[in-house]
């Protein structure tokens with residue numbers, strides 16, 4: 159049984175799903191806490207909005223699992239996803255993923271050669287080595303590496319092998335889950351969870367009111383202890399133990415801190431220790447999501463289309479209405495174009511109409527005539543979307559996975575753990591990590 163250690167509260171930094179999950183867990187265990195969110199609303203990366211025409215925009219396409227919906231008491235508010243599939247668009251052809259690629263003799267032989275070589279190869283340390291050993295050089299160089307470079311902005315030799323290992327559902331298990339999906343007519347989650355095992359009982363759903371309603375539902379249960387527009391500016395440490403924080407200029411003694419802030423920011427917040435040195439080098443990739451509104455169907459073959467050719471500005475296209483038809487008005491479709499970028503680079507600095515034109519002109523090469531059906535767009539910019547696992551700080555990243563090195567300081571969530579965590583993983587890992595924190599660190 160977890161008990162509060164003293165009367166001082168635990169400060170939680172951030173009102174995304176990680177901070178809110180931590181808050182609810184502390185409340186359920188009668189541990190005093192205050193959650194500070196720097197912006198004027200909870201949800202963080204799970205922010206979503208609906209426009210007057212009836213199009214819904216998330217920070218990039220988001221859907222959750224029925225397991226997470228059940229865990230937060232939202233099953234009745236969610237609808238199952240209608241369909242899901244991925245294709246790879248390469249040199250004018252579409253290959254269904256993974257079976258269409260494996261039906262191509264050149265990619266099948268690449269995969270078989272790669273697999274047999276991997277039996278004798280040493281452990282991969284870079285993404286290029288990893289993909290080459292898993293898929294062979296052809297699949298790796300034509301598809302996996304260009305996609306990795308597009309989303310990360312780094313060369314395949316600079317990115318650590320761990321990036322390919324994060325959600326590696328084996329082919330056998332993938333086929334089993336796909337067969338179950340066909341038989342049950344459900345979109346079973348594959349490659350979406352690593353904390354609790356993927357299963358035929360876990361399928362994709364979407365909540366009424368947009369993805370942010372997941373956070374709002376948790377926030378309702380802890381709202382008396384949530385403070386919006388409160389930026390945590392400093393975390394003071396003495397003798398390697400958290401003592402107090404500064405929020406909007408005011409000091410507050412605390413029993414501990416649970417942070418969901420990006421890890422490269424933490425060394426600037428934490429004073430009185432060198433334990434976080436090195437984290438300031440960690441990089442995140444920014445993303446621009448250009449949501450194109452179209453009259454009629456998009457012309458894409460599946461919900462997700464991967465685009466590895468480097469002369470396209472985007473690396474992924476999603477037709478969200480194909481999977482979640484109630485997110486777009488009748489007779490319309492919505493294509494989200496994912497552009498990997500750096501804050502301040504030429505894409506980031508383009509205005510919304512330039513980005514829309516860039517995407518439509520590029521899409522014309524794949525789907526001739528699409529421009530004539532375009533009827534508007536909404537551009538969403540996310541400065542910190544993907545943690546980039548670089549070889550140069552891989553050992554520090556691995557030690558960060560274990561501990562912050564400061565008593566009374568826990569870092570959780572996608573940016574806080576510096577990991578490609580999806581909502582379900584964030585939810586379960588945060589609960590588990592907070593329990594361990596209360597037992598061991600306070």
Ligand SMILES: Cc1cc2nc3c(=O)[nH]c(=O)nc-3n(C[C@H](O)[C@H](O)[C@H](O)COP(=O)(O)OP(=O)(O)OC[C@H]3O[C@@H](n4cnc5c(N)ncnc54)[C@H](O)[C@@H]3O)c2cc1C
Pocket residue numbers: 171172173174175176177194195196197200201202203204217218219220221222388389390391418419420445540542543544570571572573574579580581582584
């Ligand atoms: C493009 C994209 C697509 C995704 N698709 C899916 C999907 O389909 N399914 C899925 O399950 N997951 C998906 N995810 C992952 C999911 O969005 C994240 O796992 C989840 O939203 C992370 O929540 P978090 O609480 O860790 O962080 P965040 O949502 O980033 O919340 C952190 C909060 O902390 C606040 N904050 C930061 N610093 C301070 C400070 N100093 N003081 C006070 N407040 C502070 C911020 O304002 C923010 O609100 C996707 C992510 C991306 C980027």
